[in-house]
Amino acid sequence: MVREVEETVLPGVGLQFSFVTSDGKRLCVVARRSGRHQVSLSHPDDPDANYEVLDLDESDARQLAELLGGSQVIRDLEAVQQLGHEVTIEWIVAGAAADGQTLGDLHVRGETGATIVAILRDNQPIVNPGPETPLQEGDQLAVLGTPAGVEQATALFSG
Amino acid sequence: MEGSSVLLEVGLVILLLSFVARLAGQLGISAMPLYVLAGLALGEGGIFPVATATEFLEIGAEIGVVLLLLMLGVEYRADELVDGLRRTAPLATADVVLNVGIGVAAGFILDLGWVGAVTLGGVTYASSSGIVAKAVDELGWLANRETPWVLSLLVAEDLVMAILLPLLAVVLVGSIGFSVVTQLVVAVGVTVIVLTIAVLGGERISRWLYTDHTEAMLLGALGLGLVVAGFAEQLQISAAVGAFLVGIAISGPAQELSRNLLRPLRDLFAALFFTFFSLTIDPRDIPAVLVPALLLALVTGATKYWPVSLGLKRLGIGERGRRRAGLLMLPRGEFSIVVAELGVASGAHHRLGPLAATYVLILSIAAPVLLRLASPSRLRPRLLPMP
Numbered sequence: 375m376v377r378e379v380e381e382t383v384l385p386g387v388g389l390q391f392s393f394v395t396s397d398g399k400r401l402c403v404v405a406r407r408s409g410r411h412q413v414s415l416s417h418p419d420d421p422d423a424n425y426e427v428l429d430l431d432e433s434d435a436r437q438l439a440e441l442l443g444g445s446q447v448i449r450d451l452e453a454v455q456q457l458g459h460e461v462t463i464e465w466i467v468a469g470a471a472a473d474g475q476t477l478g479d480l481h482v483r484g485e486t487g488a489t490i491v492a493i494l495r496d497n498q499p500i501v502n503p504g505p506e507t508p509l510q511e512g513d514q515l516a517v518l519g520t521p522a523g524v525e526q527a528t529a530l531f532s533g
Numbered sequence: 534m535e536g537s538s539v540l541l542e543v544g545l546v547i548l549l550l551s552f553v554a555r556l557a558g559q560l561g562i563s564a565m566p567l568y569v570l571a572g573l574a575l576g577e578g579g580i581f582p583v584a585t586a587t588e589f590l591e592i593g594a595e596i597g598v599v600l601l602l603l604m605l606g607v608e609y610r611a612d613e614l615v616d617g618l619r620r621t622a623p624l625a626t627a628d629v630v631l632n633v634g635i636g637v638a639a640g641f642i643l644d645l646g647w648v649g650a651v652t653l654g655g656v657t658y659a660s661s662s663g664i665v666a667k668a669v670d671e672l673g674w675l676a677n678r679e680t681p682w683v684l685s686l687l688v689a690e691d692l693v694m695a696i697l698l699p700l701l702a703v704v705l706v707g708s709i710g711f712s713v714v715t716q717l718v719v720a721v722g723v724t725v726i727v728l729t730i731a732v733l734g735g736e737r738i739s740r741w742l743y744t745d746h747t748e749a750m751l752l753g754a755l756g757l758g759l760v761v762a763g764f765a766e767q768l769q770i771s772a773a774v775g776a777f778l779v780g781i782a783i784s785g786p787a788q789e790l791s792r793n794l795l796r797p798l799r800d801l802f803a804a805l806f807f808t809f810f811s812l813t814i815d816p817r818d819i820p821a822v823l824v825p826a827l828l829l830a831l832v833t834g835a836t837k838y839w840p841v842s843l844g845l846k847r848l849g850i851g852e853r854g855r856r857r858a859g860l861l862m863l864p865r866g867e868f869s870i871v872v873a874e875l876g877v878a879s880g881a882h883h884r885l886g887p888l889a890a891t892y893v894l895i896l897s898i899a900a901p902v903l904l905r906l907a908s909p910s911r912l913r914p915r916l917l918p919m920p
Contacts, residue, residue: 382681385613385688386666390681402676407789414676422854424676 379506400424411435443502463491464524468513469532478505486526488519542586546575550804561671561905563664565866566897568804569890572811579816590809596759597806598874599776600799601867603758605662606780607792609688611732614781617688624844625689631836632658633697639829645882651704652876655697656889657833659690661866664897668861672908679845679854683861686841694868695777699724699770701872705879706769720770724778731782743787747794754783754791755798773871803867810874811890818887826891834896837862853907860907864900869893 377393384390384404392402400416402424409432414424430438472480483489493500493507494514500507509515509531517527553571557564574580583590609617618625636657640650665687674680699720703713731738742753758779765775783791838859845855873889 383613383616383685384675384681385617385684386608386662387670387675387684390676392676392678400678404675412676420851420853422678422851423674423857426673426676 408432409435460521461518462521462524463516463518464528465494466515466517466524466528466531468509468511468515470511472509472513472531473511474508476506476508477503480509480530482527482530485530486519486523488517488523488527490515490527491518492516539585539589542583543589546583546586546590546808547801547804549575550808554804562901563661563667563864563866563897564804565661565664565807566894568807569811569870569894572808573814573816573819573890575808576812577815583812587812590805590812593802593805594809594874595772595806597799597802597804597809598773598871599758599762600755600795600802601806601871602773602776603754603762603780604792604795604799605691606731606777607754607783607788607795608662608666609691609781610784610788611735611781614688614692615732617685618692621682621686621689621844624686624840625693627840627844628686628690628837629658629693631840632833635833635836636829639825639832643825643884643888645885645888648705648876648879649882649885651701652872652881652885653889655694655701655872655876656869656892657829657865658697658872659694659865659868660687660837660862661864661868661897662687662691664864664866664900665861668864668901668904672904674857674861674908677854677857679850679858682845682848682850683841683858686862691777691868695728695774696721696724698774698872698875699765701875702769702771705875705881716769720768723768723770724774727775727778728781731778735782735784738782739784739787742783743785743790745790747790750787750790751794751798754787754795771875806874807867807870810870810877810886813877814886814890818884819891822884822888822891826888826895829888829892830895830899833865834863857904857907860900860903863903864897865893866897 377395379391379393382390382392388404388406388408390402390404392400395401395415399418400421402414402416404412404414406412411428411430411432411434412426413428413430414426416422416424428438477490490503491501492515493503493509494516495510495512515531517524519527549571550568553567554564557567575583633654636654637650639657640653641647643649643653645653665683669675669680669683700717703716703720742750742757744750744753758776761779762772762775765778766772841862842855842859845858850858869889870893873886873893876889877886
């Protein structure tokens with residue numbers, strides 16, 4: 375479920391991010407320094423070559439990112455609500471055990487059914503963190519889930 | 534009135550170059566080889582030899598070299614240079630040894646004397662960053678897996694060139710007072726020190742240079758480039774390298790702004806530089822060097838293609854990706870002409886200029902054609918977004 379994103383420098387152009395999708399294609403985002411983003415997929419005949427699917431300017435890219443990220447949070451929220459329990463959000467503090475681990479490493483959602491919807495680090499919010507997001511001791515985590523799930527998550531992070 | 538005839542001739546030359554650039558755009562190739570052809574037509578023995586504009590073109594050409602290299606440096610960030618060199622070190626080493634080596638050897642075989650041979654080594658070495666970067670973008674290959682390696686190797690070549698050019702400059706000028714060895718050490722030492730200052734102190738220099746007043750920014754970046762290039766020339770480490778190092782030092786907001794501001798200036802003066810280079814070449818000397826130039830293009834084409842292809846095989850890139858990468862590295866361009874110009878200016882063998890021009894023309898025209906063949910229409914990405 376957690377995809378490993380490969381980040382490569384394109385000298386003089388910007389950055390290339392890529393991961394392998396669930397149907398085995400290589401999805402690549404070229405982030406130009408100008409703020410333009412090109413999203414492309416590999417071709418089955420030639421796994422190293424990508425076709426441009428989308429060419430987004432800076433504001434388009436921002437909008438799309440917000441849309442995809444935002445819809446993910448709503449889906450997570452709905453998934454929790456479908457459990458038919460009461461849903462709560464609580465702030466918990468990451469302990470030493472979580473330091474240096476990513477959210478994916480800790481399997482928060484799999485273990486507890488709860489979701490980390492935001493991280494507050496040095497008063498800087500990280501909204502809708504992905505599974506690759508590393509944690510630091512002292513991070514404040516907004517946990518969304520059932521009361522039992524949130525309690526389990528609290529134990530997981532502070533343990 | 535002589536003054537007005539200079540204006541008339543310069544105007545006509547620039548107008549001609551504008552048609553040439555338009556033609557290149559329609560053919561989908563870089564305008565550089567066509568500027569070289571235009572220069573051949575305008576020079577002595579050409580179709581329309583220019584008479585009074587030569588002096589202006591000469592100064593324009595000198596500024597053109599500075600702007601070409603300044604912009605090349607501005608394109609890269611210091612961390613990209615270090616990263617590029619580290620990632621591609623073994624490949625970059627093979628690249629230098631093979632391609633410089635073959636050029637030097639060919640120079641001796643063709644009896645160009647040792648100044649000519651050393652210059653030819655510089656001519657056959659570096660691939661054209663300008664042509665390659667443009668081709669990658671236009672063919673829609675930026676997202677490909679092999680592309681970061683190709684671009685990193687280009688960066689490594691540009692850095693190696695920054696060390697080779699001062700060496701070459703010393704060899705070409707010959708010893709004055711010092712022994713050649715001392716001068717070589719001094720040239721490389723100064724270059725490395727300035728490069729370190731550019732990489733480490735770039736941010737501070739840029740903050741000092743940066744202003745959101747566009748005119749002041751343009752003049753500041755250009756002025757600094759010219760001053761350092763001039764100093765570098767005085768120290769005999771070549772104006773081009775000085776300008777390149779200033780470009781590397783410019784980072785952050787100053788980098789973004791000066792890139793946009795300098796581009797039109799670079800386009801103008803680089804066009805003059807390519808034209809001026811071949812202006813000094815008599816087209817009647819070309820048939821005699823055609824066969825050696827073709828052979829040299831074939832051999833140094835192969836010594837670019839195979840190392841890159843083999844290197845990428847180890848990294849797990851497929852056959853098509855390796856072919857694209859190998860072909861991308863073929864075109865030689867601006868650096869080759871900068872080196873050839875240095876050699877010609879310091880009195881290398883009279884066949885060097887025509888040979889270098891023909892060689893660059895062959896590779897810079899053949900490579901885009903081969904690249905398009907490597908990208909069959911079925912697999913060719915759309916160049917423009919649909920309306």
